[in-house]
Amino acid sequence: NGGAAAPHVGLLPMPGTGHLIPFGELAKILVSRHGFSVTIITLAASASKAQDAVLSSLPPAIASLALPAVPLDDLPADAHLVTILAVAASRSAHFLRTELSRLQASSNLVAIVGDIFTTDAFAVARGLGVPPYLFFPSNLLCLSIFLHLPELDASVACEYRDLPEPLRLPGCVPVPGPELVEPIQDRSNEAYRWMLHHGRQYRDAEGIIVNTFEALEPDAAKVLRQNEPGRPPVYLVGPLTRTLPAVGEKDAECLRWLDRQPAGSVLFVSFGSAGTLSTAQMAELALGLEMSRERFLWVVRSPNDDGDVCEAYFTAQSKADPFRFLPAGFVERTSEVGMLVPSWAPQVAVLGHSATGGFLSHCGWNSTMESVMAGVAILAWPLFAEQRQNAVMLAEGARIALRPQAAEGGLVSREEVARVVKELMEGEEGKAARRRVLELQEAALRGLEDGGAAVQALDEVAGRWKPTN
Numbered sequence: 001n002g003g004a005a006a007p008h009v010g011l012l013p014m015p016g017t018g019h020l021i022p023f024g025e026l027a028k029i030l031v032s033r034h035g036f037s038v039t040i041i042t043l044a045a046s047a048s049k050a051q052d053a054v055l056s057s058l059p060p061a062i063a064s065l066a067l068p069a070v071p072l073d074d075l076p077a078d079a080h081l082v083t084i085l086a087v088a089a090s091r092s093a094h095f096l097r098t099e100l101s102r103l104q105a106s107s108n109l110v111a112i113v114g115d116i117f118t119t120d121a122f123a124v125a126r127g128l129g130v131p132p133y134l135f136f137p138s139n140l141l142c143l144s145i146f147l148h149l150p151e152l153d154a155s156v157a158c159e160y161r162d163l164p165e166p167l168r169l170p171g172c173v174p175v176p177g178p179e180l181v182e183p184i185q186d187r188s189n190e191a192y193r194w195m196l197h198h199g200r201q202y203r204d205a206e207g208i209i210v211n212t213f214e215a216l217e218p219d220a221a222k223v224l225r226q227n228e229p230g231r232p233p234v235y236l237v238g239p240l241t242r243t244l245p246a247v248g249e250k251d252a253e254c255l256r257w258l259d260r261q262p263a264g265s266v267l268f269v270s271f272g273s274a275g276t277l278s279t280a281q282m283a284e285l286a287l288g289l290e291m292s293r294e295r296f297l298w299v300v301r302s303p304n305d306d307g308d309v310c311e312a313y314f315t316a317q318s319k320a321d322p323f324r325f326l327p328a329g330f331v332e333r334t335s336e337v338g339m340l341v342p343s344w345a346p347q348v349a350v351l352g353h354s355a356t357g358g359f360l361s362h363c364g365w366n367s368t369m370e371s372v373m374a375g376v377a378i379l380a381w382p383l384f385a386e387q388r389q390n391a392v393m394l395a396e397g398a399r400i401a402l403r404p405q406a407a408e409g410g411l412v413s414r415e416e417v418a419r420v421v422k423e424l425m426e427g428e429e430g431k432a433a434r435r436r437v438l439e440l441q442e443a444a445l446r447g448l449e450d451g452g453a454a455v456q457a458l459d460e461v462a463g464r465w466k467p468t469n
């Protein structure tokens, strides 16, 4: 064991671009500011071009290794994404033990940092005498749900979607039952068991590091930053976002197109690395954008009609040419004001471009943090995971987002799309959201300055990991 060597940290992100990106940012700071060395250990299920691209864009001081594949073919065809991810993580635990022992033998391993569903690693870490930490790449509302889930499970008799009153957790915006994090919505589903299992294990961490900041969720921050017996200390280190576009993204054609648009005039439309719409919803969105007469830059993915709203989770790619699913004539009719990009756009660069004036977003947490860092107000279009409750928090708590009203059956009509797009880009509500997001942007930037709250919080964690002798 190399006692004099740089302290080494093992990071265990879940598969998914939205997990690898914030873990990569955390790794970069641990290396550059704290002089740690870092290994990112991924599950085999991470292997995809998009995810490899994230890992290979990291500086060479950050090593990565993939655990061997585990069989998942016994899972039912309709297994929930959470179940697939959690089972993959759980079955990888013995490979993890081998790799961590190896790391411990060859480096000065000081901490293991798990993700939302890789908390089975905590017991492995403890077995090796290494302290386990959780890096939670979402917000305090979502963390609160996980932490309170065991007691909710005991006290709530019905499905959460049938709760007569919005759920009020300490410091959090009240969330109506149907808007709560999606995998708890069917308590007979295996996915719910896994949520509960990991929520319980969060309390076994030595500390919980969260990718958010106080000004965004001030009341929840007050509650969670107080020490509470039986709950690990919570450190707010966000926003950790990519500041530069990835290699090759700088020259993207859509950025040149933005160069030719007036300042603040373009609505960026994107559903993260995985989100897909139904064919009917895609048509309403297209026709609504057209009706709004606003400029837009839309990252288009092929629709999915079997209810799978995160079909591209493992690939981030469209399965077919997505443009052919757009309404007839739409591309031609909007060619003066619209730019379409298949599957993937350099989002950080787009949001930071002066022509971008609004973001129609699925409210994934990285996208949200990136929007705040760019000072861009949001049109909330949640699809899966915790995105609905994020939308509630962003609209009613932080007040940086507008929400379209869905008709019965869940479809947002073209008229509603046009109305809310116009309101965001030119209306009073849009102006108010923009004022607020600029305030939050300033607060976020202050926290990231030397001596700022986010930097101090991560300094404190790193300090606990550094050997004292």
Ligand code: UDP
Pocket (backbone or CB within 6 Å): 016, 017, 018, 019, 021, 270, 271, 272, 273, 274, 275, 299, 343, 344, 345, 346, 347, 348, 363, 364, 365, 366, 367, 368, 370
């Ligand atoms: N992203 C991107 N271009 C795209 C789609 C996504 O660069 O076309 C990035 C985005 O900037 C963010 C991440 O992928 O950093 C998506 O994470 P988020 O938490 O928003 O959503 P998820 O993909 O996990 O649903």
